[in-house]
Amino acid sequence: xxxxxQTPKHLITATGQRVTLRCSPRSGDLxxxxxxxxxxxxxxxxxxxxxxxxxxxxxxxxxxxxxQFPDLHSELNLSSLELGDxxxxxxxxxxxxxxxxxxxxxxxxxxxxx
Amino acid sequence: xxxxxxxxxxxxxxEGNPLTVKCTYSVSGNPYLxxxxxxxxxxxxxxxxYITGDNLVKGSYGFEAEFNKSQTSFHLKKPSALVSDxxxxxxxxxxxxxxxxIFGTGTRLQVFP
Numbered sequence: 001x002x003x004x005x006q007t008p009k010h011l012i013t014a015t016g017q018r019v020t021l022r023c024s025p026r027s028g029d030l031x032x033x034x035x036x037x038x039x040x041x042x043x044x045x046x047x048x049x050x051x052x053x054x055x056x057x058x059x060x061x062x063x064x065x066x067x068q069f070p071d072l073h074s075e076l077n078l079s080s081l082e083l084g085d086x087x088x089x090x091x092x093x094x095x096x097x098x099x100x101x102x103x104x105x106x107x108x109x110x111x112x113x114x
Numbered sequence: 115x116x117x118x119x120x121x122x123x124x125x126x127x128x129e130g131n132p133l134t135v136k137c138t139y140s141v142s143g144n145p146y147l148x149x150x151x152x153x154x155x156x157x158x159x160x161x162x163x164y165i166t167g168d169n170l171v172k173g174s175y176g177f178e179a180e181f182n183k184s185q186t187s188f189h190l191k192k193p194s195a196l197v198s199d200x201x202x203x204x205x206x207x208x209x210x211x212x213x214x215x216i217f218g219t220g221t222r223l224q225v226f227p
Binding site: 048092098 | 146150155156157158159160163165204208209212213214215216217218219220
């Protein structure tokens with residue numbers, strides 16, 4: 001068990017809808033990262049938050065947004081969903097702000113857009 | 115541009131035999147290199163990392179990786195494979211310019227009894 005909790009585990013929704021994915025980092029970790037894993041794109045970095053502030057941005061679409069709350073949990077909001085957004089979304093956490101550290105991954109949220 | 119390549123989609127090995135999962139990288143500056151493993155229906159788990167020092171890095175579950183600067187490679191190795199090692203393995207490199215972690219496409223390791 002990595003200590004990173006993601007909910008829900010599975011999400012089925014329709015095109016055009018909006019969903020929210022939630023992540024609780026490992027106790028004491030200040031950084032939260034969001035990754036998207038799909039068969040054709042592999043593992044793609046979306047965004048990182050450190051202690052409530054956005055620190056790094058990757059290939060995140062404008063339809064997607066995220067935030068990290070004062071209790072350090074994070075939410076990834078996906079709107080105007082398209083079929084191509086179907087993927088496994090991972091959250092990871094680390095103690096500090098740098099990517100040189102070991103990341104702890106949650107078990108992911110499997111999103112299916114029908 | 116910084117990148118990492120895993121040239122094999124799948125590696126098959128018999129239990130008890132040595133295994134190698136290949137990774138090559140391209141970065142400017144000194145590389146930070148990582149291996150992660152993903153078991154079915156699970157998130158990625160950290161295996162090992164290289165930042166500096168000894169070229170042979172030892173990690174979890176008996177795995178090790180050899181950093182070769184001249185060949186820009188960071189191959190994952192294990193002397194004796196177990197069926198339970200069957201999983202998806204990802205090599206990753208820290209992009210020194212953007213400070214992001216770039217993952218390879220993954221290599222599926224299948225260990226046969």
